Amino acid sequence: MNEVVGAIGLVSLFALLLMRIPIGVALITASFGGIWGLIGLPAAISTLKAAPYSFAASWQLSSVPMFLFMGFFCFHAGITQGLFQAARVWLSRLPGGLAIASVFGTAGFAAISGSSVACAAAMGRIAIPEMMKSDYSKALASGTVAAAGTIGALIPPSIIFIIYGIMAEQPIGDLFLGGAAVGVLTAIGYMAVILIWTLAKPSAAPRVSEKFTLRERLGTMRLVIPAAVLALAVFGGLFSGFFTPTEAGAVGSAIAILIALSQRSFTWAGFRQSLIESFMTSAGLFVIAIGAKMLTRFVALSGVDDAVALFVINVASDPMVLLLVIALVYLALGMFLDPVGAMLLTLPILIPIAEHAAFNMVWFGVLVVKMLEIGMITPPVGLNVFIIKSVVGTSIPLATIFRGVGLFLLADLAVILIVVVFPAVVMFLPNAF
Numbered sequence: 001m002n003e004v005v006g007a008i009g010l011v012s013l014f015a016l017l018l019m020r021i022p023i024g025v026a027l028i029t030a031s032f033g034g035i036w037g038l039i040g041l042p043a044a045i046s047t048l049k050a051a052p053y054s055f056a057a058s059w060q061l062s063s064v065p066m067f068l069f070m071g072f073f074c075f076h077a078g079i080t081q082g083l084f085q086a087a088r089v090w091l092s093r094l095p096g097g098l099a100i101a102s103v104f105g106t107a108g109f110a111a112i113s114g115s116s117v118a119c120a121a122a123m124g125r126i127a128i129p130e131m132m133k134s135d136y137s138k139a140l141a142s143g144t145v146a147a148a149g150t151i152g153a154l155i156p157p158s159i160i161f162i163i164y165g166i167m168a169e170q171p172i173g174d175l176f177l178g179g180a181a182v183g184v185l186t187a188i189g190y191m192a193v194i195l196i197w198t199l200a201k202p203s204a205a206p207r208v209s210e211k212f213t214l215r216e217r218l219g220t221m222r223l224v225i226p227a228a229v230l231a232l233a234v235f236g237g238l239f240s241g242f243f244t245p246t247e248a249g250a251v252g253s254a255i256a257i258l259i260a261l262s263q264r265s266f267t268w269a270g271f272r273q274s275l276i277e278s279f280m281t282s283a284g285l286f287v288i289a290i291g292a293k294m295l296t297r298f299v300a301l302s303g304v305d306d307a308v309a310l311f312v313i314n315v316a317s318d319p320m321v322l323l324l325v326i327a328l329v330y331l332a333l334g335m336f337l338d339p340v341g342a343m344l345l346t347l348p349i350l351i352p353i354a355e356h357a358a359f360n361m362v363w364f365g366v367l368v369v370k371m372l373e374i375g376m377i378t379p380p381v382g383l384n385v386f387i388i389k390s391v392v393g394t395s396i397p398l399a400t401i402f403r404g405v406g407l408f409l410l411a412d413l414a415v416i417l418i419v420v421v422f423p424a425v426v427m428f429l430p431n432a433f
Helices: 002-018 023-039 041-056 060-076 081-091 097-110 116-133 138-153 159-168 172-200 214-219 221-239 245-263 268-302 304-315 319-334 339-356 361-377 383-395 398-404 406-421 424-432
Strands: none
Touching (some): 023 268, 023 339, 060 116, 060 159, 060 221, 097 116, 159 172, 172 245, 221 245, 268 339, 319 339, 361 406, 398 406, 406 424
């Protein structure tokens, strides 16, 4: 009987999502109704009262708004703008050099942002106009930045890794290290795609005639110093044990403010806007996460998680087949939901499955985040694609941007294959530290 109520609750949840109800509201509504059906209204009300505090009171969760603030403030204070300019000067002579520079710049921005959307939006405003001035293909220019934005969730500090670590009870530092390796591997894959694309079709990225002396190239390195100092301070202190991942966000935010003050780029308007964006993003994430917390309680009471886990493991007894099923689930969800929503929607069911299959949960978390990030550039939703569309306006059609990310999706699938076949790619750094 409990399993039937659980199944009805999950079907109701997906029905609400199909009706375009916000995912946080859908999670809370379906879970509340399901708990009510299982153990009564008082218990459902009690869960609704307790879930927000039990999740939001997590000490580790306090790092989320701080890392978000650090990323937003760095953007508004101009701390990250030099990353692309320096990469442009050093790489402009390569085939597709400006596109490769945008990948480098995005990876650098990711190290102080932790958000795919923030990376895509920031680099879209900086890199796409530069590529358009140099007569780059619209598909290449927009597709590169949309795809490169997904690196933001892989290279620490990653908000989605923090949330996964809390939900799966895994060390956030290990997730950061494993994600960094896959983020670098993804960046290499994207650069390979750009080189192949531009060598096969030189007209897509005309060579830049502008030449720079060694002195000019070295001079641009000063543009990288502020972001490099911030990243080294945060990650040096984090991985040396000087402060915890929870404290790292606050330390990084304080250092970012000091850098902005030293550069005289601090403005109260930028500070205020950074606070507003951080509060709004954090609130949205927390509502979804609270709903996921209630869903975890509901599926545990109904026994659906154990039933689904046993069914999936019996059907896909081979670990590779199981991973394929999980990958297909995430790739499908990624087409319609944002990564955090898709992850929190599925973790209550998939964590028991992964643990029963004896997967390393750090490796599994990195793989899940990578699969979710692919969903950021797949049709019909592809959130990063729509972010780039909002940046470029009517100058580049939506279909062109989706066409541009096509080859990068092949690189992403190659990275997933490498991570599955060679788990040491993910676990080398966590094991080393």
